[in-house]
Amino acid sequence: MGSTVLEAHGLTKIFRHTPVLDHVDLTVEKGKIYGFIGQNGAGKTTFLRITAGLSFASKGTLSLWGRQSRADLQEQRKRMGCMIETPALYPNLTAFQNMEVQRLSRGIPGKSIIADCLRLVGLEDTAKKPVRNFSLGMRQRLGIGIALLNTPEFLILDEPINGLDPAGIVEIRSLLRHLNKEYGMTILVSSHILEELYQTASQFILIHKGRIIEELSDSQLNEQCKRHIAIKTTNPQSALLALEKKLHTEQLRLMPDGTIRLYESLDDVETVARLLSESGILVTGLNLSGDTLEDYFLRKVGKASHESTVQV
Numbered sequence: 001m002g003s004t005v006l007e008a009h010g011l012t013k014i015f016r017h018t019p020v021l022d023h024v025d026l027t028v029e030k031g032k033i034y035g036f037i038g039q040n041g042a043g044k045t046t047f048l049r050i051t052a053g054l055s056f057a058s059k060g061t062l063s064l065w066g067r068q069s070r071a072d073l074q075e076q077r078k079r080m081g082c083m084i085e086t087p088a089l090y091p092n093l094t095a096f097q098n099m100e101v102q103r104l105s106r107g108i109p110g111k112s113i114i115a116d117c118l119r120l121v122g123l124e125d126t127a128k129k130p131v132r133n134f135s136l137g138m139r140q141r142l143g144i145g146i147a148l149l150n151t152p153e154f155l156i157l158d159e160p161i162n163g164l165d166p167a168g169i170v171e172i173r174s175l176l177r178h179l180n181k182e183y184g185m186t187i188l189v190s191s192h193i194l195e196e197l198y199q200t201a202s203q204f205i206l207i208h209k210g211r212i213i214e215e216l217s218d219s220q221l222n223e224q225c226k227r228h229i230a231i232k233t234t235n236p237q238s239a240l241l242a243l244e245k246k247l248h249t250e251q252l253r254l255m256p257d258g259t260i261r262l263y264e265s266l267d268d269v270e271t272v273a274r275l276l277s278e279s280g281i282l283v284t285g286l287n288l289s290g291d292t293l294e295d296y297f298l299r300k301v302g303k304a305s306h307e308s309t310v311q312v
Ligand SMILES: Nc1ncnc2c1ncn2[C@@H]1O[C@H](COP(=O)(O)OP(=O)(O)OP(=O)(O)O)[C@@H](O)[C@H]1O
Pocket: 015, 016, 020, 038, 039, 040, 041, 042, 043, 044, 045, 046, 047, 192
């Protein structure tokens, strides 16, 4: 329990008789970076707004650090930093002044925190420029800097990478990794592109039409997307031994459904088929598999759409 930051059970939000969050069950553990991935309109912002106390659920429960009454949640939210949708900035004020306005309005003591936050997000040299001259990436970083003003333990960011150029994407990714590694900050960050958070998040939550369709770790995602030859035989154990011996490889895995995955010899499928046949093994299926990250996501989303259509 001590390591759980957020827990949602059956969280549902209904707008005009339509559920935009549909019985969401979700757990966020301390010290991890969660990528919250879903297409436009999937319900990401709605979930983050409820977490931040900017909106309320129609049904279900939310707890933060094990507390769930409305008053307790408000108290616990002081331990959170949030950037939801585009950060509200005053264009004619400098970065420093924008942060000062936010610091005062949130009653955060100590002006020195501003310089610390500007340094963290790499804006210390531009703190005196009016924000109207800032690039989108600089605005996003300033928004994150504002979210960091209360030195949060848990940071939630809604699409901080959206619309950034590749250099801007790299900056935000490395900032998130830094905050997580150096300060042990738990981060929940949304995106509509799985690839954007790859190598940044350690956990991925896929949401589609208000429902969580999958949760998986980075290594599970890698495993799913790694290119391999998928081999189906009537005798997987013998096939495994034969391949190991003849190909002199350990890059093999027997999956729970009995399929063998071979991560080598990808451009030589015919040789693999021949070796198995020479060993007297009956091959019932053999093909190259493995998705790109986006293919994987779209396949999951497509499957979820199909399943919800079938259920109706
Ligand atoms: N205040 C509201 N009134 C009615 N419908 C709303 C409201 N806010 C959100 N919605 C609807 O809820 C659904 C989920 O929206 P949400 O903004 O949470 O999705 P999202 O995953 O964050 O997508 P995006 O990246 O487009 O913001 C959408 O269909 C949206 O139109």
